Amino acid sequence: MSTEMSYTETRRDSVCEGLNTDVTEGPPPLSDEDLRLAATYVNDARNGCRGNFKNDPKSVRLYNLYNHPAFFWTSHVAVGVLISLVLFEDPAVPSIRLDYWITMCVELLCVGLIFSRLAHQGVFSSEENFWRSKRRLPFLIILLLTLVDMVLYVILSEIGVTSVRFSRPLRPLLLLCMDRAKQLRAVFKNILLTLPDIITVLTLFLLSVAFFALMALKIFQNRRNLVNYSDGQPYMHNYLDTFFHLYVLVTTANFPDVMMPAFDYNAWFTLFFIIYLIICLYLFMSICLATIYNNFKEHLKEYVEDSVREKQDNLQLAFDILKVETGHGEKLLPKSRWMSLMRTVHPSRLDLEHSLLWDVLANKHTGYISKSEFFHVANLLDIQVLEVKDREPEFQRWFPRCYTSKASRLIRKTVANSCFSRFFRYFIDLAVVANAVCIALDEEDFEWFFMALFVFEILLKFYVFGLKKFFHSAMNMFDFVLIVAALVINVLELAWTSISNQTGALDFLLVLRLLRLVRLVYAIERFRIVLKTISSIGRSLLTYGGVLFVFFYIFAIIGMEAFSGKIIPEPVLANRTQNQPILCGNPKLNGTQFAMNRYCNNNFNDILHSFVVLFELMVVNQWHVLAEGFVAVTHQAARIYFIVYHLLVVILVLNIFSAFILELFMLEYTMSKEPAERRESIIERRITVMGLDEDESTYLNDLENEETDTNIRGGRRPGQSPAMRFRLPRGANKVEELLQKMYEIEREEDKSDV
């Protein structure tokens, strides 16, 4: 992330020098402190956070120190370690178990680090601001509870009483309190705001289930000749069981088994189940999704509005410090102050670059940056700036004569030129298919040939495009990693034959070789669009991964406290006969579906196994078999754990995830219908108009032009700093950017209406 706030003493001197030499006339130079404050606001705007620091220089310095990568990452690592302690604490992953005093010491250290960060925050923020933030208090409470819990546990275990570490499920909540977990917090806030609406629907749904359960009980209870379930359990014999079976039926996990005894008795009874499923599954579950989608859309818009407002508030504050009043009473930002600000924000960059940014932002006529233009500075700073000379292939720089020779040009045409390159690409794609066929047929003989071919392809691309350009393409990067990793493993395998007996390495090699097939998908235009959408979702998927992780962690810890050690996997025997049940070390499992399906490995004995079980529960199928297994070894009440998990994770979180993907697709679709110039933000448009963007087609033009005039490139475009180019993101890559663009378009429309 862009946390390059490396504002050190030595740098500051050079900034002052720069200021003094640069500003010979015009507005008076700003003080160091004001500049630092403005730079802090700009950085906050870029990071999308709101530093509640006091305005005095000491607090500002402390706040910048607070955002220093070293401090920032230390606290994040501490939270990470704290969360991953569960791997080592009892019930631990067997091979890496640690004694409790070791984990306790580490935990104490982590809590101390996190606490010190909170204290750091307390120093630079005003007392009022400190407590106003909604996450401070829970943060502090969790830390205190953890300490209390640790002390209690040590005391109790010294006395010899086994106790429960009740603070452990709270640990993932610390993730939510972290500074940059804004999106994670947003999703949780979204879930909380959706709750009231969804609870109405869910209550109605649960009442329906209860109603149908009563009906089923009354219809089937006293019926003679009704057979039992195929696993021997009695059919609909008491209310709680019937309710649970019908609840499971909504998840479809026990269909049609739950219907079969009634079906065998009388075919018309199937109508009961069909009506039930239509009402409770198809209708209610669709309504759940609709309700969640509805709420999600609203709250997403609010979130984006808040983000934009926060960013603008920060930039407004920075602008208020930097502005100069002109003759006409307008408040504008002159170039001298812009340069000083940029030197403070990005001390490592060249003045040329700052100047380029100025050219993009400033108004041509007035020669100043207005407030509305300044509001784009956060986005502008996030666009990568490249030097043109970086874009020349290394070979061109190293052996210019050889590179521009006739033979070389022919090679370059073959690889890069649109017409020839197609055949080159087809040839490679064909080789990939042939390779996959060989793998499928277990033909190992040609492997080295294919390997050589792919290595040759990569080297050729290096030569033609140069390293930088090669690695800019995600697909090339992907190819490169696959080939190099495969090469390394192959070589190692040759060197030490012992490795070839180790299956892990061979499996990995196989996966690497098969993954090459993915590039074929990329070769087809229609597929590429779908893949691009998926990859644009990618980053936000991580947020949802985070949300799921928090839920998984909490449920895993509770599950481990309740169920660990109750089910013990038996050694795997290949010669087990069919249908020979396994009791998973617990005779209570005798006769259950859990034992018959050999689910012993689905247990809560350590955090990794717990996560697998929770994933299985999330996929829903057979979750009742798992639930009944754990009920058999504990108590009927264990069903509540599984039902609550289903309601929270499957119905709530997964539907919010679906809502997110739906909304994203609708956004991309709406965006794609907008005209191109509206899809670009204002600064992107300016950059394009000024010819300062890095154009993909330039390379091929270069190749053509080279033949007539090798030096024409520099002067070909009217850019003012031809040695540098902006690398504009093609297609909105980040979901947030997409959303903000959408929002800005809407706002512009509102304005134009007025």
Added chain:
Amino acid sequence: MSTEMSYTETRRDSVCEGLNTDVTEGPPPLSDEDLRLAATYVNDARNGCRGNFKNDPKSVRLYNLYNHPAFFWTSHVAVGVLISLVLFEDPAVPSIRLDYWITMCVELLCVGLIFSRLAHQGVFSSEENFWRSKRRLPFLIILLLTLVDMVLYVILSEIGVTSVRFSRPLRPLLLLCMDRAKQLRAVFKNILLTLPDIITVLTLFLLSVAFFALMALKIFQNRRNLVNYSDGQPYMHNYLDTFFHLYVLVTTANFPDVMMPAFDYNAWFTLFFIIYLIICLYLFMSICLATIYNNFKEHLKEYVEDSVREKQDNLQLAFDILKVETGHGEKLLPKSRWMSLMRTVHPSRLDLEHSLLWDVLANKHTGYISKSEFFHVANLLDIQVLEVKDREPEFQRWFPRCYTSKASRLIRKTVANSCFSRFFRYFIDLAVVANAVCIALDEEDFEWFFMALFVFEILLKFYVFGLKKFFHSAMNMFDFVLIVAALVINVLELAWTSISNQTGALDFLLVLRLLRLVRLVYAIERFRIVLKTISSIGRSLLTYGGVLFVFFYIFAIIGMEAFSGKIIPEPVLANRTQNQPILCGNPKLNGTQFAMNRYCNNNFNDILHSFVVLFELMVVNQWHVLAEGFVAVTHQAARIYFIVYHLLVVILVLNIFSAFILELFMLEYTMSKEPAERRESIIERRITVMGLDEDESTYLNDLENEETDTNIRGGRRPGQSPAMRFRLPRGANKVEELLQKMYEIEREEDKSDV
């Protein structure tokens, strides 16, 4: 439906009389033929269809005859009978099997009737129009194919060769060709239009599955010590099986069983399955839904636009016939022609009513109906008109003195007045709960008491509200049906004790008694909103039910041809021991999960059983067990049938259904945010402004006012025809109306922008 086109000879005379007596001055009266043509256009606008009839009087008369209920329903019944023939044809439902010559005769009759309707159409439409409609040709082809098929079948079966009735799967397509199946056709068109986009995603998805299958095969194939599945099948041993297992995994139906052998071998192999599910289930299936939703939304808008345009085209044609040019060159509709038109459209209604409609539509200043006002006539005619005297309770009319007595007023206040009635309602709701508790506890003693109470409640409501008002509420109707049915069964049970031994009647009684609980849900405001939304979906659900029926029917016929008689249910024995497999009359099923789960009743032996199996396949869970069962008794290729079914019905149709519900919720939500006066259409606004709507609160006001002046009601409102009231739909009840309103709002916005 509003197909009251009872345009007969006798009526026409009266219309002419009306015309002649009414129009003494003003524009010249229209000829009968012109009036009839205009009325036909108005009716077409109301029915949302486009009669491609020629303009000459004979064709118009034929077209009206074509729309006559008798002809209309005959052809619909013929299609219905043709479709339901499958119940009697081999393989028939056992108890109602008919010989093939009987079904053949019925089929021939039906085909003849349908064909004659097509011929009827051919007579009144111009040749060009007849063939331009996209559904004529397929309609004709299906009928011809049916005839060819019948002839072939008869010949072959007389020779003794068993053949396949290949035209049977085509039968439900006739439903699509019916005149009023517009919505059904729209959904199918939507499916067709969505196909190209979804096919890209699905191909990519299938390629991913194929890719993962290759990977799984290579990883697990040659691994020793890897156990078999718990049912003894070898684990990932050939490509086709692996592909199928992974395809099933996307439907989650075999999770976690498909993972367990690998999990037992090495816990890290779970990662393979988790990554697979994240990519192919959570990502691709969400993208499928998003793609379908995206397309659906677009096409729905087009459909509504087309409908509105068609309606306006029809009304435009009618207006062109009726219009009179005024002095200013404006084209307007005078009252005399309006009355003539209405008498032709609705010969059975009173002139007073036509006059009321005129008051609503016509411009106060000009005294004419303009074209844009005329465009609302179709909607206006669909609003129910009530006579005020209908709204008086019967008792008031029959015994006015008794009804307005003091004791009677007290009763009426208790039942209807807002303050007292709440306690009355609470009391009845409490009784319903108590009744349910009694049922749950099998306390039969109080049943007669509860029954008496509920009957008393209904009688009381009859007295207070009157029959008409009572039955206008869907909830009252529901109560009434439940109580009366229960009463009838109870009385019959008393009369013939033999019935009490028949379980069917008792089950029905039980269900009736439990259904009373539904009214409790209606008592809570938040629940009522959800229920109202569901009931507003109701009608459109039927359309989707129709779509599913078409798919079910086609797949059922194919399934019966392929699988009927292969699986024979065994007699049910209550004393079967656990795990004793049943072979369903086919030794090939030995050892399959199908037999172990006792799925013998899930067969394709007749259409009803086929539908149950297809429903089970739609619910998805255990579908692989069903599929493997049918594969075991036939051939591996049978898997294709089940995969195609899953792709078409579950992924395509069910997602379109979800898209529909999502869109509907979004619409209702957007509508609810609009201000009230925009939610109403223009005519609804006019009716409200003119005080002509039937106000729910009127009744209670009446009760209050009655005490001071019994005759005040008539003059209380400024309505011009106080003896009649419009019954405005509260909340848009029909989805189409909602959509059209949305569309009209959007169009108005567009106009106001310009």
